[in-house]
Amino acid sequence: MKKIINDPKNVVEEMVSGLVGAYPDYVKQVPETLVVTRSDTYDQVALVSGGGSGHEPSHAGFVGEGMLSAAVCGQVFTSPTPDQIHEAIKATDKGKGTLLIIKNYSGDVMNFDMAKDLAEMDDIQVDSVLVDDDIAVEDSTYTQGRRGVAGTVLVHKILGGMAKEGKSVSELASYGKDLVKDIKTVGIALSGATVPEVGKPGFTLAEDEMEFGVGIHGEPGYRREKIKPAHDIAQEIIGKLKAEFDWQAGDKYGLFVNGMGATPLMELFILFNDTQQLLADEGLEITFTKVGNYMTSLEMAGASITMIKLDEERLRLLNEPVHTIAW
Template sequence: MKKIINDPKDVLTEMVAGLVGAYPDRLVQIPETFVVKRKENAQQVALVSGGGSGHEPAHAGFVGEGMLSAAVCGQVFTSPTPDQIYEAIKATNEGKGVLLIVKNYSGDVMNFEMAQDMADIDDIPIGFVLVDDDIAVEDSTYTQGRRGVAGTVLVHKILGAWAKNGATVQELEKAGKELVPKIKTIGVALSGATVPEVGKPGFELADDEIEFGVGIHGEPGYRREKIKTSKEMAQEIVTKLKAEFKWEKGDTYGVLVNGMGATPLMEQYIFFNDVKTILAEEGLTITFSKVGNYMTSIDMAGLSLTMIHTDQAIVEALEAPVDTIAW
């Protein structure tokens, strides 16, 4: 294992310190926690998300005006604890309540729900949106149902815009539950991720192998096979997404190509170009697009494709200005 770290046990501590230290004008760390929050709270419903570390810039990179109020960082690939989530809730609530945005992993769901119960006891208005955009497999490692992956970032962005515009916690929860089914994702891996304290990849692929549908913690996908061209990979993934969306010519979609951590932007842009060509042949209109590393898996080589069925309100929210370090 070759990584630019000190002691593997100190990765989270030192990463969070470095993150807030690099952007002291925007971010602060709640003392005695691994919660990263906006330097100044806003008079609106607060949005809190989080999960295991190793997916940077998710979620702390999306803390700021127009997106998240705070992100709770767990150990690598491990859910944050309920008490840390509760500290984020208390620190960001300005009387208008808090919306929790949670990826569908068993530990995350359990711990965020426990924090929600703690907030209820303190009469803090609280909402809960569960993201399960990964259509590759169901009931995989760590999950009941579908996993939450890169589409979660789009939920941060859209609900963040609506929260800034004054939506209530009840309105945001309802909107989030209506939004999530419009977002679907599939990933493809070229190599596994190495957790620092483990010291070796979670799975191994031969030099000429890829795996479709791998999760962001290295959970199994739906098929392993020989390497394909970017066009062939794009066709495979778009075909799967089409079967889920059941789109028709003239429909409008946003597209997010997300790097898993070790895939150069050069390759991500090539893949996006192939996706764009296929969607044009399908008669779809792309109303929003973004390419880059947003929900990674440490040093995994690969990428994911997220599509979102858009309308004018969603596009306006996706294009609304934000002040974060990673959007």
Template sequence: MKKIINDPKNVVEEMVSGLVGAYPDYVKQVPETLVVARSDDFDQVALVSGGGSGHEPSHAGFVGDGMLSAAVCGQVFTSPTPDQIHEAIKATDKGKGTLMIVKNYSGDVMNFDMAKDLAEMDDIEVDSVLVDDDIAVEDSTYTQGRRGVAGTVLVHKILGGMAREGKSVSELASYGKDLVKDIKTVGIALSGATVPEVGKPGFVLADDEIEFGVGIHGEPGYRREKIKPSYDIAKEIIGKLKAEFNWQKGDKYGLFVNGMGATPLMELFIMFNDAKSILAEEGIELTFNKVGNYMTSLEMAGASITMIKLDDERLRLLNEPVHTIAW
């Protein structure tokens, strides 16, 4: 294992310290926690998200005006504890309630639910939106149902804009639950990722092998096979997305190609170009595009393709400027 770290046991603490030290105009650390919160003042429903570390810039990179109020950084690939989530809720409470945006992993669901109970004992109104955009597999290593992956970032952006405009907790929760149904993702991996305290990759692929449908923690996908051209990979993924969306010619969508951490932007742009051309053949109108590393998996090589069904309001919210590190 070769990583630029000190003690593997301290990677998250030192990462959070470095992040808030580098970007004090955006974020601050809630004392004695691994919570990254907005450093500016605001008056709205608070949006709290988080999960295991190792997916940077998710979620702390999306804390700021127009997106999240706080992100809770668990240990690597490990759900944050209920007390840490509770601290994030208390630190960002403005008397208007909190919406939690939770990826569908068993530990996250349980711990965020427990934090909600704790916050409600403090008379803070709390609701949640569960993101399960990964259509590759139905049940996975850490989930009941589908996993929450890169599409979570789009949920942060759209609901963050609505919260900034003054929507209530119940309005945000209702809108968010419908929104998640219109976001779908499939990923591929070319190599595994190494958790620092483990010291070896979570899975190993041969030099000429890829895996379709792998999760952001290295959970198994649905097929391994020999590497093939980007166009063919994109064609398979778009085919799976089409079957889920059942789209019609002329429908409007957004296309989001996300890197897993070790894939060069050159390759992500090639995959985007292929996906865009395939969708043009389908008669799909792309009104929003995004390419880059937003929901990573440490140093995993690979990518995911996310599509979101768009209307005028969703498109407006996606395009509104925000003040965050990573968007």
């Protein structure tokens, strides 16, 4: 294992300290916690998200005006505890309630729900949106149903814009539950990721091998095979997405190509280029695009392709300016 760290037991604590030290105009740390909150003042419904660390810049990189109010950083690939999530809710409450944005993993769902109950005992109104955009597999390690992956970032952006505009907790929750149905993702891996305290990759692939459908914690996908050209990878994933969306020529979508941590931007742009051309051949109108590392898996080599069905309001909210580290 080669990593630029000190003690593997302290990686999250030291990462959070470095993050808030590097970007004090954006974020601050709640003392005695691994909670990162907005460092500016605001008066709106609070948006709280989070999960296991190792997916940076998710989620702390999206804390700030126009997106999240707080991110709770669990240990690597491990759900944050209910008390930490509760601290995030309390630290960001402005008397207008809190919306929790949760990726669909069993530990996250359980712990965020427990924190919701604790916050309601403090008379804080709390609701939640569960993100399950990964269509690769129906049930996988750590999940009942589909996993929440890179599409979560688009949920942060759209609901963050709505919260800034003054929408209520119930309005955000209702809109978010419909929004999630129109966001779908498939990922691929070329290599595994190494959790620092484990010291070896969660899975291994041969030099000439890839896997379709791997999750952001290294959960199994749906097929391993010899590595394909970018065009063929894009073609397979677009086929999966088309079957889910059942789109028609002229429909409007957004396209988001996300890196898993170790894949150069050169390769992500090549994958985007091939994907965009395939979607043009389908007759779709792609009105929003984004490429980069937003929901990673430590040093995993690979990428994911996310599509979102768009209307004028969703497109407007995706294009609203924000003040965050990573968007």
